[in-house]
Amino acid sequence: DVKVTQSSRYLVKRTGEKVFLECVQDMDHENMFWYRQDPGLGLRLIYFSYDVKMKEKGDIPEGYSVSREKKERFSLILESASTNQTSMYLCASSPAIRASGNYEQYFGPGTRLTVT
């Protein structure tokens, strides 16, 4: 089974802190994604990566950056956390579309981040 793990289930940080959320997948997937999930707003894409060191902005990239130095690991960085970044953060991975024809995304359990 595909496994996507996220470094923390719960995280509490103070306003202005630099925050790192880590995600690791064990299926050699090319694509990785970071979403935030807020009640009534669904899943909104922050950033995604289709290869090592390659990244693209999603729909709500402001206030976030990402890093993908190794294929299995995708990090989300909040340079200076703010209270409006309190949310559930979900990481996902998927295989290369052209190779597999498979668009399915495999999600981690999420990190609930609270910024006070």
Next chain:
Amino acid sequence: QQQVKQSPQSLIVQKGGISIINCAYENTAFDYFPWYQQFPGKGPALLIAIRPDVSEKKEGRFTISFNKSAKQFSLHIMDSQPGDSATYFCAASINTNAGKSTFGDGTTLTVKP
């Protein structure tokens, strides 16, 4: 501009009833339409998916109906069970390198025993 609109936001169904969740999309470039199921404390997981060259796909009690001309698709859960109580997300994906998906806002389904 929201590209995938999902309704209703919440749904309560009696055990054994039919649950229906609807989604509408705008971008005709979408070519893959999955439904994800999410239980509390878990990440979403793929439930069932359809491509636009098919009008219906059935897997057990779950059916997707797809209307390409209307740009709408829906999830039907037959004989709904309390264990189906979860949040359901529709999505639409584009055939790019990453198969980026746009998600609906989600529907919280409660099946009463």
